[in-house]
Amino acid sequence: MSSDPSTPEPARPLSATVYTTDAAPAHQRLAYWRAALSRTFAPVAISVPDEVCSGTIRTSRLGHLRVATVEGDPLWARRTPQLIAGGDGAYLAVKLLARGVAAFRQDAREVQLGPGEIVFLDMARPLRMEFPHPFQTKSLVVPRRLLGLEESDLRQLTATAIRPDTVSGSLLAPFLTQLVDNADTYPSATAEALARHVVDLLTVLVEERLHQEGRDAPSPARVMLARIQQFIDRHLADPDLTPEAIARANRISVRYLHKLFQAEDITVSRWIQRRRLQECRRELARREAAGRTIAAVARRWGFTSPAHFSRVFRNVYGMSPVEWRESAARAPRVPVLPSGVSAVPEVAASY
CATH class of the missing domain: 1.10.10.60 (Homeodomain-like)
Known part of the structure; x- marks a missing residue:
């Protein structure tokens, strides 16, 4: 453990990295929590009620992707232009709200999420996140370039909810949950193959979503x-x-x-x-x-x-x-994919 408790270190030597505010003295937990979130996603500014906070992050690599489970007390977080200027944020976060409620604001849109709902967030542009009650999220962090999306496409996706009663949501939510919960158990070759097929699945779902919006008018x-x-x-x-x-x-x-x-x-x-x-x-x-x-x-x-x-x-x-x-x-020939998904492109991006 680092001599500076405000600098997160893994709570125990697992293949997954675990950050917990229990590792820091009470008066340094806010700084510790901010640093842990920043290391996991991208630098953020946070605030919590009465400067009291507790939380745990469990994060693992999945090939060249990253997954994370975050649970904690009420929290407000922001990606500001000043933080973005630091250059560490060329990622897209696919975030499933597993428990609690949340609000996300990006690209002049604001969306309210409940349990089982998913949102795409671009860490390279200003962002505001609000968790007014204790919460848990499961996230997939993807380098933006791997999805091959143009800026105009990204702006159509961010801060819009993917509901569990939609085709995209019914496929992605259970798959994302399984990936995040088990990422640290996969052998390296399996993890690399899964990462490629995860990007394939995301590409298919994103294109379907964009085309659906285009068909509306x-x-x-x-x-x-x-x-x-x-x-x-x-x-x-x-x-x-x-x-x-x-x-x-x-x-x-x-x-x-x-x-x-x-x-x-x-x-x-x-x-x-x-x-x-x-x-x-x-x-x-x-x-x-x-x-x-x-x-x-x-x-x-x-x-x-x-x-x-x-x-x-x-x-x-x-x-x-x-x-x-x-x-x-x-890579292994047979990947693990959600039930009912039988025809996605073989490979959608390199790593």
Whole structure:
């Protein structure tokens, strides 16, 4: 235990890290609790009634993700611009409220949560959290880049509740609970495989949620954008898939094409590259594709230069295509997934 009780140390030497305010003198518990929460998620400012607080955090790694169970007394926490400027917060927290009530405010929205409900929170933008009664949460902390979401998509997701009576909630809540409760018991290879499939599941659920919102009131521009994105998907293998070719095939101007994608905070070329990378990444993870060379996979999805493909793959996913393929080959073939989930993409991100 550190000589400074305000600096959290694990309460006992387990594969999971446990922080508890019982480890600190009463007059230092607030500082200890703030430091423990900041280490687990991202730096936060907190306040508690009458400066009295108690709580416990149990946190574990799951591959390159992090899970945590937090329970404690009433609490108010904030991510301020000053704390965000420190740079330690490029994560998305998927938070299940297991006990108590809570309110979250982000991106000019505020949502009230009850037990069994889930919220997405972006730790890279200002955030306010309120727990007016004793509470327990179970959280999955995911590097933002792994979900491949644009800023406009993130802003649609944050501070909106996923209810347990929805398809997303009925799948995600029990799965998240099981993962958080058992993360420290999985062998390393199983944990890495689960982490990849967790990101797959989140990607599927997020895309379903975003598309559902888009279907509520589809504008002509959104309908056209969806049609063009489908066109791009059908022609990813064509190395001559350019904005000019896309505009010509869809009988619109190049200027209007760029305007459609500008509304999504992405360029046409970047969208094409992202989709090609996703397909290459998934193919490289498939055992039945082990006989294909990296260059062949890259060419199949429209990359004409293997060197360029390897460079952009590493820039986006943090490892080379060879390293990604080797990592996927070491993972167990059969992952643990929620009952009823039988068809999610094989791999959604690298670590």
